[in-house]
Amino acid sequence: MEIQSFLKPIIRRNDKKIIFLIADGLGGLPGEGRKTELEAADTPNLDRIAGLGTTGLFHPVAPGITPGSGPGHLGLFGYDPVEHDIGRGVLSALGLDFNLRKGDVAARGNFCTVDENGLVTDRRAGRIPTEKGAELCAKLLRISLEGVELFVEPEKEHRFLLVIRGPGLGHEVEDTDPQITGVKPLPARPREDGSARTARIVQVFTERAGEILRDESPANMVLLRGFDTLPEIPSMEERYGLHACGIAAYPMYRGISRLLGMAVKNVGAEPAELVEALRSEWENYDFFFCHFKKTDSSGEDGDFDAKVRALEAFDRIVPGILELGPDVFVVTGDHSTPCFLKSHSWHPVPVLLFSPTCRPDDVQTFGERACTHGGFGQMPMTNLIILALAHAGRLAKYGA
Amino acid sequence: MEIQSFLKPIIRRNDKKIIFLIADGLGGLPGEGRKTELEAADTPNLDRIAGLGTTGLFHPVAPGITPGSGPGHLGLFGYDPVEHDIGRGVLSALGLDFNLRKGDVAARGNFCTVDENGLVTDRRAGRIPTEKGAELCAKLLRISLEGVELFVEPEKEHRFLLVIRGPGLGHEVEDTDPQITGVKPLPARPREDGSARTARIVQVFTERAGEILRDESPANMVLLRGFDTLPEIPSMEERYGLHACGIAAYPMYRGISRLLGMAVKNVGAEPAELVEALRSEWENYDFFFCHFKKTDSSGEDGDFDAKVRALEAFDRIVPGILELGPDVFVVTGDHSTPCFLKSHSWHPVPVLLFSPTCRPDDVQTFGERACTHGGFGQMPMTNLIILALAHAGRLAKYGA
Numbered sequence: 001m002e003i004q005s006f007l008k009p010i011i012r013r014n015d016k017k018i019i020f021l022i023a024d025g026l027g028g029l030p031g032e033g034r035k036t037e038l039e040a041a042d043t044p045n046l047d048r049i050a051g052l053g054t055t056g057l058f059h060p061v062a063p064g065i066t067p068g069s070g071p072g073h074l075g076l077f078g079y080d081p082v083e084h085d086i087g088r089g090v091l092s093a094l095g096l097d098f099n100l101r102k103g104d105v106a107a108r109g110n111f112c113t114v115d116e117n118g119l120v121t122d123r124r125a126g127r128i129p130t131e132k133g134a135e136l137c138a139k140l141l142r143i144s145l146e147g148v149e150l151f152v153e154p155e156k157e158h159r160f161l162l163v164i165r166g167p168g169l170g171h172e173v174e175d176t177d178p179q180i181t182g183v184k185p186l187p188a189r190p191r192e193d194g195s196a197r198t199a200r201i202v203q204v205f206t207e208r209a210g211e212i213l214r215d216e217s218p219a220n221m222v223l224l225r226g227f228d229t230l231p232e233i234p235s236m237e238e239r240y241g242l243h244a245c246g247i248a249a250y251p252m253y254r255g256i257s258r259l260l261g262m263a264v265k266n267v268g269a270e271p272a273e274l275v276e277a278l279r280s281e282w283e284n285y286d287f288f289f290c291h292f293k294k295t296d297s298s299g300e301d302g303d304f305d306a307k308v309r310a311l312e313a314f315d316r317i318v319p320g321i322l323e324l325g326p327d328v329f330v331v332t333g334d335h336s337t338p339c340f341l342k343s344h345s346w347h348p349v350p351v352l353l354f355s356p357t358c359r360p361d362d363v364q365t366f367g368e369r370a371c372t373h374g375g376f377g378q379m380p381m382t383n384l385i386i387l388a389l390a391h392a393g394r395l396a397k398y399g400a
Numbered sequence: 401m402e403i404q405s406f407l408k409p410i411i412r413r414n415d416k417k418i419i420f421l422i423a424d425g426l427g428g429l430p431g432e433g434r435k436t437e438l439e440a441a442d443t444p445n446l447d448r449i450a451g452l453g454t455t456g457l458f459h460p461v462a463p464g465i466t467p468g469s470g471p472g473h474l475g476l477f478g479y480d481p482v483e484h485d486i487g488r489g490v491l492s493a494l495g496l497d498f499n500l501r502k503g504d505v506a507a508r509g510n511f512c513t514v515d516e517n518g519l520v521t522d523r524r525a526g527r528i529p530t531e532k533g534a535e536l537c538a539k540l541l542r543i544s545l546e547g548v549e550l551f552v553e554p555e556k557e558h559r560f561l562l563v564i565r566g567p568g569l570g571h572e573v574e575d576t577d578p579q580i581t582g583v584k585p586l587p588a589r590p591r592e593d594g595s596a597r598t599a600r601i602v603q604v605f606t607e608r609a610g611e612i613l614r615d616e617s618p619a620n621m622v623l624l625r626g627f628d629t630l631p632e633i634p635s636m637e638e639r640y641g642l643h644a645c646g647i648a649a650y651p652m653y654r655g656i657s658r659l660l661g662m663a664v665k666n667v668g669a670e671p672a673e674l675v676e677a678l679r680s681e682w683e684n685y686d687f688f689f690c691h692f693k694k695t696d697s698s699g700e701d702g703d704f705d706a707k708v709r710a711l712e713a714f715d716r717i718v719p720g721i722l723e724l725g726p727d728v729f730v731v732t733g734d735h736s737t738p739c740f741l742k743s744h745s746w747h748p749v750p751v752l753l754f755s756p757t758c759r760p761d762d763v764q765t766f767g768e769r770a771c772t773h774g775g776f777g778q779m780p781m782t783n784l785i786i787l788a789l790a791h792a793g794r795l796a797k798y799g800a
């Protein structure tokens with residue numbers, strides 16, 4: 001992202017405080033009655049702030065591109081999600097609150113089913129229960145390989161995290177997951193010389209896993225993909241001079257916060273806990289990322305009424321947050337999750353920014369259609385943090 | 401700017417005339433009554449043209465970035481302000497109408513105060529009166545160094561311009577201004593070998609200046625910063641095939657015009673003089689940049705009523721300009737200068753383009769909120785000249 005090259009010299013520090021209140025999967029599509037979830041929800045607090053602030057529609061990655069959680073959040077914090085690619089393995093580690101260290105190689109694993117000839121018949125082993133997955137992970141911990149430490153952590157159902165720790169590892173290893181059935185798991189091939197030893201380690205791990213799981217059913221083999229190491233990402237402090245704190249109930253979002261050098265604060269799923277955490281940390285940081293999950297999960301479930309209720313619960317925490325007196329208050333999402341699609345989508349996300357230096361627009365409610373007429377128009381999500389810094393008086397004039 | 405790479409082959413010349421009427425610091429923020437300066441001003445002529453033309457909001461550098469005068473104007477003429485960085489010294493020279501030549505090294509100077517140990521106690525020497533600054537500059541002219549010619553030109557108060565002219569100079573010299581008090585002026589260090597001799601010249605100049613000013617009070621030393629030479633910028637003629645003329649009352653804007661290869665025309669501060677100058681040069685050029693200053697200076701003063709009056713005076717010159725029959729008439733600013741902030745700001749600038757090939761939009765008044773709904777939407781300012789060229793029939797079809 002070109003803007004970063006000239007941002008550094010104009011960054012200023014002050015005591016102004018910025019809040020990013022993020023409703024995961026905020027944007028939606030109409031249900032019956034031609035209203036989106038956000039338009040159907042009763043959100044008097046957000047509507048009032050929309051009337052005072054500036055609104056718009058922002059694109060997390062690019063128009064038409066549906067972001068995963070990683071890219072969606074990177075964009076929020078101004079990190080170009082295309083430039084900063086976070087591998088599946090690292091995201092898994094972040095999502096488990098696994099304390100990944102520099103140089104660790106992480107991969108996403110699947111328990112799968114192979115037939116008597118070793119051909120994959122089910123890439124997900126019939127989605128075995130999470131408890132079963134945990135039990136199998138414990139068995140795989142028996143594998144010990146010279147010179148490296150291995151971690152096998154269960155995720156949901158058939159999914160697990162593999163982490164290889166040791167000196168001189170490389171992450172340029174091809175997936176062993178063939179992505180189709182009827183073939184054998186692929187051999188672990190290095191994409192460059194520096195990853196040759198790591199590929200051999202992965203290959204031996206896979207073979208030993210096959211031996212250990214031989215008599216299991218249906219999960220009698222493993223597939224691995226998305227080998228990666230912690231990316232080199234400048235922290236929010238280095239990049240923006242922001243002393244930042246991420247507040248989230250789900251490990252994935254604490255993980256992303258940690259990746260960007262934020263302090264992290266663990267909270268429960270109850271929305272009011274976000275406000276409580278914010279209040280208790282208010283004096284300690286100048287940037288707060290508050291993550292609200294329920295809007296996304298109800299969207300993924302395709303439950304329109306549940307998403308409407310989640311949005312209404314989200315709206316109710318706004319007054320408590322405003323009482324703290326943030327200098328810049330931003331409300332948006334990391335992507336859209338329309339109930340109609342039961343998944344993340346590419347639709348741009350409503351954004352609302354409120355500060356004394358806001359140029360008001362004609363928008364009086366916070367919704368997708370209303371924000372089409374907002375003062376920000378439509379722009380890439382990576383601009384949002386720059387705008388927040390500007391409104392916080394944290395950017396000096398560019399050039400004389 | 402990427403677009404330039406394919407622009408050259410499609411540039412066409414014809415007899416169509418383009419006017420850029422620029423109100424410096426045009427954009428604003430609401431005062432009491434929630435109207436911006438431009439929304440509060442009575443501007444019947446601009447409103448009428450807004451109703452006939454196409455409008456929008458343009459970003460001078462990038463969303464959230466506050467431009468200085470240099471970057472703001474470069475963007476207007478389609479020169480990417482990040483790619484074309486103009487140093488402080490060169491801008492000072494432009495602002496004084498100093499005829500800087502290729503290879504001259506220019507720096508912004510401050511008279512400052514140092515104590516008996518040579519430590520800086522006031523970087524601006526108590527902002528000495530402009531007359532005093534001029535007197536001290538005359539004294540510094542006594543300094544003579546072998547092989548180079550020196551120019552010391554007073555600016556406002558404690559500020560001056562230093563120009564070093566001679567063969568084989570380099571501008572990669574670090575500032576001697578430490579930007580803080582309590583320390584000595586920094587030695588002039590070269591950033592590369594080709595600037596080593598220049599750095600020595602600067603060092604000797606600084607030492608001699610200290611001797612000459614020793615008994616002065618409070619201005620007994622000099623600080624220098626922003627060493628630079630005239631940048632290599634293709635002219636408007638080379639780049640767009642435009643025979644261009646800049647009309648401005650302030651030297652800075654004539655200087656920027658000259659930098660881009662425009663002819664320059666000096667006028668008085670009275671708005672009607674812009675129209676007079678335009679009329680007298682009408683047959684001689686095909687692109688006119690007319691600069692109106694008062695909107696920016698009243699914004700910097702934070703005087704809402706004065707900015708409203710400046711905008712109304714600006715509006716009154718529009719009919720006289722339209723009488724000349726420009727083929728493309730553009731009205732905008734180089735950046736926003738809201739009275740609320742008393743400074744330049746990052747807010748996008750209203751743009752109005754009027755020509756027979758305009759696609760009309762629903763906008764009927766010229767104001768920030770109205771332009772949010774304009775036919776151009778929001779875009780980078782560097783697009784504006786391309787749009788003007790298109791409407792002037794000066795761009796051929798791209799590709800077969």
